[in-house]
Amino acid sequence: MTVMGFVEEELAQMWAEILGATDVALGSHWQALGGRPETVRTLADRIDEELGARVEPEGLLDAGTLEGMSRLVRGAMTAGKAGAAPAAAGPAGPRAGARPERPALSFAQQRLWFMQQIDPDTTLYNVPTVLRLRGALDHGRLGRALTALVARHEVLRTTYRASSGVPHQAVAAAPGEFPLPTTDLTAAAEPAAEAARIAAEVGAYVFDLAADLPLRAHLLRLGAEDHHLVVTFHHIAIDGWSVEIFFRELGELYGDPGTGTGSGTGPGTGGEPALQYADYAVWQRERLQGDTLDALTAHWRSVLGDDPQALAVPTDHPRPRHRSFRGAVATRDLGPELTARLREFGRAERGTLNMTLLAGFQALLAGWSGTEDVTVGIPVAGRTRPELQELLGCLINMVPVRVGLGGDPAFRSLLARTRTALLDASAQQELPFDKLVEALVSRRSRDFLPVFRVMFSFLKEQSDPVFAGLEHCSLDLTGPQDTAKYDLSLYAQESGAGVALTLEYDTDLFGPETPAALLAAYEQTLHDAITFPDGPVLDLPAVRFRPSGTERNTHRDR
Structure with missing residues (x-):
């Protein structure tokens, strides 16, 4: 095999594993297959580790295609062989079994545990899901698959107990049978309505983190070949990335004829994964101290300054x-035509659809708030190392993305600034948000949102799990929509039909008219920004957002 062929084949395999893509060709484009800034960082780390070539994430994003990235990597490899200084060895990753008897919580878990102690009855950190299954479902087989999955991942059978006020993880033995109560709704007058009611009850379960396993499941039978599997997790054990792993593996275990019979123990692994979440938590705490912690903190201080102030948008109340x-x-859909234009514009400007949508949102927030300094919170996967890609648990982190709109920038310029800021934030995502707040913010309380009060999340097109013998499976991750962690949270869900927008808002601050008007102004801002990309973006009419017919949109709280 030639060196060229080797590099391209290795990169194609990395793409397939990181992006979940099944058909990666030379002309495949990273963005078109759902690539995001944080996964570019993961790709760069894997190239460094597996091919010994140090390449910058921004360069990979510029290259775009598999062929272009291959040329970049080959150039870096050639430079190294010609006598350039070799890339420094990366830090050792988490190791299986390297933990004490009472492992500490990860930083993300510690925050969630602390919030639950303040308000033991809260359901704010529940993650409810509904898996719709069509076909001849084998109830017993599904129960055995669920039991095998809980046995496979320690984090699903971990409780959180405190000794002298300090929490630790307590991993329980694998259950003989995980409870899966079943309710037959076939005789109900309105099975769908009754299913929604029960799903809401399961989703509102109040977890006792010291006693309860962090998930509950309930199977609903609406018809002979129509079932809803309702699963509610506590966030302390799961994140959005992990939810997809959970249901994908559940489908694989359901399709394994050995599941529950002793002859099969897991999808392609021969039992439990080598690395468990508690191993990661111990490694994270060992890693984030000393010089590593100081360097990350110094970087974020250079970006945000000391005591950074959160963006204050006008509120109704x-x-x-x-x-x-x-x-x-509030919801709104960007149609396929506008979505295609946004994607192509971003690509032409060396950006992604994610970056283009974020730049438009930042412009709208700046115009609405009357400020040139916009900081928005962005969730990042936290899976910056190859061994963390398939780990089940809460690895998600929040990072601030700060962009200045001084100098009256055109949208092209704003997109470039957003691109730089987002790539930089993704590269420095390892510092837990709580540690960032601890280092930079003087005022902290449960009722005060530090650094940012507005969140933006770009969600890639979702792949539904596969269950053998069933005609159709679809996963609903929306959950209850009656809570708000931030003043505003904009979710942009990519699909074949365009981009679905969901704006979650704090009802103590906003009436329903303002979020609906904000989404309409956002769509118009995006349209106008790519239609007139060279004029001052803050001069676009939609950017000067003011809810029509509203006199009360004047409250500000710094």
Whole structure:
């Protein structure tokens, strides 16, 4: 095999594993297969580790295609062989079994545990899901698959207990049988309505983190070949990336004829994964100290400054003294035509659809708030190492993306600034948000949102799990929509039909008219920005957002 063929084949395999792509060709484009900034960083780390070539994530994103990235990697490999200084060895990754008897919580888990202690009855950190299954479902087989999955991943059978006020993880033995209660709704007058009611009840379960396993499941039978599997997780054990792993593996275990019989123990692994979440938590705490912690903290201080102030958008109502976390949502769809134009514009400007959507949102927030300094929170996967790609658990982190709109930039310029800021934030995502706040923010409380109060999340097109013998499976990750962690959270879900927008808002601050008007202004901003990309973006009419017919949109809280 030639060196050229080897590099391209190795890169294609990395693409397939990182992006979940099944058909990667020379002309395949990273963005077209759902590539995002944080996965570019993961790709760069894997290239460094497996091919010994140090390449920058921004360069990979510029190259775009598999062929272009291969040329970049070959050039880096050639430079190294010609006598250039070799890439420094990366830090050792987490190791299986390298933990004490009472492993500490990860930083993300510690925050969630602490919040649950403050309000033991909260369901704010529940992650409810519904898997719709059509076909001849084998109930017993599904129960055995669920039991095998809980046995496979320790984090699904971990409780969180405190000794002298300090929490630790307590991993329980694999269950003989995980409970899967079943309710037959075939005789109900309105099976779908009754299913929704039960799903809401399961989703509102109040977890006792010291006693309960962090998931509950309930199977609903609406018809002979129509079932809903309702699963509610606590966020302390799961994140969005892990939810997809959970249901994918559940489908694989359901399709394994050995599941539950002793002859099969897991999808392609021969039992439990080598690396468990508790191993990761111990490694994370060992890694994030000393010089590593100091360097990450110094970087974020250079970006945000000391005591950074959160963006204050005008609100319909004064901010209450104590947050209730009550929320609601407004929705809107960007059609396929506008979505295609946004994607192509971003690609032409060396950006992604994600970056283009974020730049438009930042422009709208700047115009609405009357500020040239916009910081928005972005969730990142936290899976910056290859061994973390398939790990089940809560690895997600929040990073601030700060962009200045000074100098009256055109949209092209704003997109370039957003691109740089987002890639930089992704490259420095390892610092847990709580550690960032601890280092930079002087005022901290449960009712005060530090650094940012507005969140933006770009969600790639979802792949539904496969269950052998069933005609159709679809996964609903929306969950209840009556809570709000931030003032505003904009979710942009990519699909073949375009981009579905969901704006979650704090009902203590906004009435329903403002979020609906904000989404309409956002769509118009995106349209106008790529139609007139060279004029001052803050001069676009839609950017000067003011809810029509509203006199009350004047409250500000710094």
